[in-house]
Amino acid sequence: MGKYAQLVIGPAGCGKSTYCNHLYEHCQAIQRTVHVVNLDPAAEAFAYPVSLDIRDLVALEDVTEELGLGPNGGLLYCMEYLEDNLHDWLGAELESYGEDDYLVFDCPGQIELYNHLSVFRSFVDFLKQDGWSVCVVYCLDSHFVTDVAKYMAGALQALAAMVKLELPHVNILTKVDLLEDKRHLEDFLIPDPALLLPQLAASTGPRFAQLNKAMGSLLDEFSLVSFLPLDITDEDSIADILGQIDMAIQYGEDAEPRIREDEIREADEEGDGGDGGDDI
The missing domain is CATH 3.40.50.300 (P-loop containing nucleotide triphosphate hydrolases)
Incomplete structure (x- = not known):
């Protein structure tokens, strides 16, 4: 492997x-x-x-x-x-x-x-x-x-x-x-600036507006995180x-693909369940 x-x-x-x-x-x-x-x-x-x-x-x-x-x-x-x-x-x-x-x-x-x-x-x-x-x-x-x-x-x-x-x-x-x-956890699994930037603006003040927007754009444009x-x-x-x-x-x-033991067993059982004509 x-x-x-x-x-x-x-x-x-x-x-x-x-x-x-x-x-x-x-x-x-x-x-x-x-x-x-x-x-x-x-x-x-x-x-x-x-x-x-x-x-x-x-x-x-x-x-x-x-x-x-x-x-x-x-x-x-x-x-x-x-x-x-x-x-x-x-x-x-x-x-x-x-x-x-x-x-x-x-x-x-x-x-x-x-x-x-x-x-x-x-x-x-x-x-x-x-x-x-x-x-x-x-x-x-x-x-x-x-x-x-x-x-x-x-x-x-x-x-x-x-x-x-x-x-x-x-x-x-x-x-x-x-x-x-955990109600809003889904909002943070894939960062969405449209949801996060208003909260960020409320917590940091207006003088950081351009910086906040730049950080949001960085995460949004690359879409890597x-x-x-x-x-x-x-x-x-x-x-x-x-x-x-x-x-x-x-x-x-x-x-290599592996067949589970139960699948092998089922295949064997199906093979044994024929009409038995060859056993005469």
């Missing part, structure tokens, strides 16, 4: 690790093998089994202690160190994975890593050169839909990551199960998202 990967990115606290864990549990239930990789050097605990861990290469705690850097500076140092060791460390680790393997990379929450720094562009270029089909999964907290200004900022961040990484891209509104009011809702209490929710990702990276399209 091929080698496939998801790059799970988004702001800090948006539910990336929860998504990775829910995806892993769903794949276990449908008997599909995935390997979750931790790319956050500051991570401490995981709900899912970690197949590969950046902390084996560099950990934020060690960097802050040895170099005297703060959390953000230390994280940037860790990711630049990863960028410098893509071939030596990551390349060696990925040698144990081959055809039909599926990796899910749980990434840090600093959005500058995806929007204007080179580290993740280098990372995805390395994966593509190594033969991996990669899809970016951008997570945005659904709480953003309660504040249209925050939502617009989140949508533009997702667009910036799409432009920077140049990969198939699936955007997710996470924590939908925690929303108290849309979202899928993730409700971890609804198994169909994660199944729909995984289906969209599979289509984006063409997962399994070159696999």
Whole structure:
């Protein structure tokens, strides 16, 4: 088939690790093998089994202690160190994975890593050169839909990551199960400036009218940003998202078609149900 990967990115606290864990549990239930990789050097605990861990290469705690850097500076140092060791460390680790393997990379929450720094562009270029089909999964907290200004900022961040990484891209509104009011959620799955700009104008004041219009036009003209809702209490929710990702990276399209056991059994029964003339 091929080698496939998801790059799970988004702001800090948006539910990336929860998504990775829910995806892993769903794949276990449908008997599909995935390997979750931790790319956050500051991570401490995981709900899912970690197949590969950046902390084996560099950990934020060690960097802050040895170099005297703060959390953000230390994280940037860790990711630049990863960028410098893509071939030596990551390349060696990925040698144990081959055809039909599926990796899910749980990434840090600093959005500058995806929007204007080179580290993740280098990372995805390395994966593509190594033969991996990669899809970016951008997570945005659904709480953003309660504040249209925050939502617009989140949508533009997702667009910036799409432009920077140049990969198939699936955007997710996470924590939908925690929303108290879901009546207007549909309005935010596909941004419609005609609906959003009046709300934005009411919350920002008249002096920002031209800026608001420009941002709305940017989302509308490119029509690249849309979202899928993730409700971890609804198994169909994660199944729909995984289906969209599979289509984006063409997962399994070159696999041989498989006939289910019950279909084989039915075919055998039909074959045995003839008039028996040949058995005389």
